[in-house]
Amino acid sequence: MAQQERAIRTRRAVLDAAAAVFAERGYAAATVAEILSRAKVTKGALYFHFDSKASLARGVLAAQAGIEHHVPRELKLQEWVDAGMTLAARLPGEPLLLAGVRLAVDLQGRDVFGGVWPAWTQRTADFLEEAKRRGEVLPHVVPETTAHLFLGAWIGVQFVSQAVAGWADLERRMADLFEHVLPAIATPAVLARLDTAPDRGSRVIAEAVSEAVSMSVSEAVPVTAVAAGGG
């Protein structure tokens, strides 16, 4: 295995271990020693990529951005719904996403590793700005205001879902959130065409995976071969 490839895998193993520890214990109680022991890498390898607990947290938060299933849609608002619903579908099973949510609401830690709210809010505002340019959004809507409101509502909805159901009802609650907010945003014609069903996220993920497979089938490396080559 090439040196660069090994470095990428080590970094990924460290990030996964850090995510698992942050998701379980929160930032304050997490230790680099536990992350090290879970990642099964040398101390030198870990510190080569991340020089502190804060930098591990920043790495986990930065990794949130690159893991979306994006399938382009005719309606930009549907892409926004899809981003939210795929997140809701994946969150309960993915330590990296769970860690992101936990770190995002850690107010003490934010001063140390920085906040992600501005980036998350901007992402929503970008969807809404583009949807507005395309005429999907009611004229009085201010994308930035809606984006701020949506950030708060989403944080609360996932918190309540975690507390009462261990996230098992997150997709239904997220669908409820979109169904309660979209009528204030979307033009009636667009609203009628949006799919906000609770299983929307899993359907989009299946679609994205099958598209990725069909696109990359000629250059694909079997999953087993990749796993066997690790070290």
Place this chain on the structure above:
Amino acid sequence: MAQQERAIRTRRAVLDAAAAVFAERGYAAATVAEILSRAKVTKGALYFHFDSKASLARGVLAAQAGIEHHVPRELKLQEWVDAGMTLAARLPGEPLLLAGVRLAVDLQGRDVFGGVWPAWTQRTADFLEEAKRRGEVLPHVVPETTAHLFLGAWIGVQFVSQAVAGWADLERRMADLFEHVLPAIATPAVLARLDTAPDRGSRVIAEAVSEAVSMSVSEAVPVTAVAAGGG
């Protein structure tokens, strides 16, 4: 001062002190000793009313219910908005409300002192049920679903407001929440008549106070006399 009146004042002093300590430190870090010292009552007096830290927390949560400014309106949905907006206006300045919010999201503590989410959700559902009976609400709305969604959204919105502005922008954010949710709930004719301006809460409070004064003016005890008689 009659014995019963003194007992009510002592109980109130203990609750206020408990609220201040819970609001500042959270449930786990709060101690009965600190509550006792702030309440300036004897240990026996405190334990006469509350036999444990958990019972103090239950007392603080129970006290949330009785402090609403309720002014009847022609539209039930306006009463719902008013309840939310007066809460947003008062929360930043009232330890009892701040403690309620903090205890309400304390997941460890909930097992000890019980949760308030069912009661809060029921309160919203009651408003919406009555509004639906009066024809103010769109036919497809399920009050319980909206009430659950609103609880989560409200928890998140106040959390974000606290984090970024120390609650200074809570009224504006709460107005944004109502403005983003009401179009999914209210019939168009009712929606056009609802007042969701950020200063709605303070106006309702002023109205409720002036009504209370004019109603009780014949039997009123001057505030200074009540304050001077304490102890």
